[in-house]
Amino acid sequence: MCSLGDGGMIRVIIADDHHIVRQGLRALLERDKRIEVVGEAADGQEAVELAQKLQPDIVILDIAMPRLDGVQATSKIMALDTKTQVIVLSVHNRRKIAQRVLRNGAAGYLLKNAVNEELILAILAARRGEIYLSPEISKSILNNLWSLEQETGSDDLSLQLTAREHEVLKLIVDGYTNNEIGEMLHISPKTVSKHRMNLMTKLGVNDVTGLMRVALKEGLVFLDE
Structure with missing residues (x-):
């Protein structure tokens, strides 16, 4: 995973199909002077198109959206010829789902019940070229992700x-x-x-x-x- 570097504002797109959630995330992020929200998307396909057009540093994706979900949108964004990183927000505390997101190239997987505390940390981690996972699932994923990638006959x-x-x-x-x-x-x-x-x-x-x-x-x- 490439680092975004240390200079300038961190440019972010927020993608969630609920307007009130997007507004809440925008308010949270704009309290940090290191971050600039440059766009919003209401579904996964719009997020991909905005990422291609605006080439932000970070796209924050809800896992459950119309047209393309967060897993599919992550794959398409990471296939773009940009340095954009993806952080996925989810209510699903399931290792397999997080593994799919990370396999597609995401830099973070956060549970929505802890977004207020963890989102800025995840964005800064992505800026350093690191992966950030909510603590509730990180141990399970780290213990199993790489071994499962090599298993024959995976049940995924x-x-x-x-x-x-x-x-x-x-x-x-x-x-x-x-x-x-x-x-x-x-x-x-x-x-x-x-x-x-x-x-x-x-x-x-x-x-x-x-x-x-x-x-x-x-x-x-x-x-x-």
Whole structure:
């Protein structure tokens, strides 16, 4: 992970689908004279587009957002040709979810119940090129992350899905039809149907209800918080 350096203001984008949460985070960050909030996004796709346009130092992402969730948005932001780092906020105290976020390149994973105390610390850690994790989950992750990456036959279902399958799965859970998903992802409804069938095969279910149940249980997608 690259360091952001020590000079100048730390430029931040806040992404959360709740306006009141964005305003609260902005107020918290703007109390620190080292930080400048340069933009806000209401969903994951908008966060990716703003990150590409504004090239901030940090993007703060909620884990559960429309269009792209925090895991998917992290992957897309880290694929940009920028030095932007990502910090993800979540209510989920689950090691597998944090592992997915970190595997996609995030510099931090914070539980929302401790954001007020930890967010500035996480931003400063990212500036130094370090990873910051909420203490409640850091021990579990650090004890297991790297060993699990090397295991054969990992039980992490997310590793079995392609990036496109993750996108289709998120939109299925959000209630979109094949035609609507096709329009949003610029693919044909027939291709969406093929992805849907592949997802049901990989997740071991026979219908969309089962697909949604497994996706939510395994933390492959997230309902609005």
